[in-house]
Amino acid sequence: KQLANQGIRNLQPYQAGKPIEELERELGIQGIVKLASNENPLGLSSKVRAALQETLSGLARYPDANGFYLKSKLAKKFGLDSAQLTLGNGSNDVLELVARTFVNAEHEVIFSQHAFVVYPLVTQAIGAKGIAVPAKDYGHDLDTMLAAITDKTRMIFVANPNNPTGTFLSSEALQSFISKVPENVLIILDEAYSEYVAEDERAPSFAWVAEYPNLIVTRTFSKAYGLAGLRAGYAVSHPDIADLMNRGRQPFNMNSLSLRAAEVALDDEDYLQQSVAVNAAGMEQLIAFCESAGLNYIPSHGNFLTIEVGDNAAELYQQLLHEGVIVRPVAGYELPRHLRVSIGLPEENEAFIRAMRKLLG
């Protein structure tokens, strides 16, 4: 144990659930409904499935280390230059790469209370000091985050929408914040759930990158594009930042299947629209339940809803599990009275609602 750096020793192990099949065996339940990891309930799109099948024959060879086709497609779709892109084995990989490239043990890294678990993880793994700024109405308190900047601050994480609260910052608020952050402090704007936000509400974050060289925007294919198991994500930044990150990147961090799947998913507008529509309908379904049951919830712009269930949240989580529904306890995010429920298909949401009605009496 003494051999690991102090930051790693201070980390709690990532709380991954058991494989579903294992749980089903243990609990003696078939058909467990998993609403715990903000995955896409539609499953893999048929176009991606076909493309993966075609890719199998090439798997004895290494992947394209530079992700040439995926970068070209992303650049074309979003009006970027390929030199602004860094690809990751999921966006978690990119977040880790940013920290590894720019942060050292002398630095401080700022994030909000109730922030995504990977921010403190990558910060502490480097031995840097994480500064968690108290949230305002469950969301980022941008003024207090600005006030927390010191000479040691190297990086600030902002998730928009945020996980696990689903809170959302307007473009105006975000841009005002970004414009006030000193240039030697990097801002990581994590937009993992961006596609669920109405287009006219979304921040023009990729355009901002040209204006603010200290801004790095990250996106993922795990959510609205439905590729969580394949691992595909990317960062958009100033080319100099991308150049540095790409120097430290493992050359084959995206594999041939994830590269090809992401290329095809990017073009699959029908699937994307369906994802967003299913999510909007499921969100309404869950909100209607909360309101009828008199439960408070945090209004969410993501593909999940975080519900205030009360002091017995941990027990309720276990009871839901025994009813065959997995949700996410968020006590580790300083939300001990809440449970986070990912939006599923209508019948999956209904299974959650039915179980909750039964357990709440």
Ligand code: PMP
């Ligand atoms: N950022 C946020 C805010 C997330 O919630 C997630 C997924 N839970 C990620 C990044 C990482 O997703 P992935 O590594 O699958 O791209």
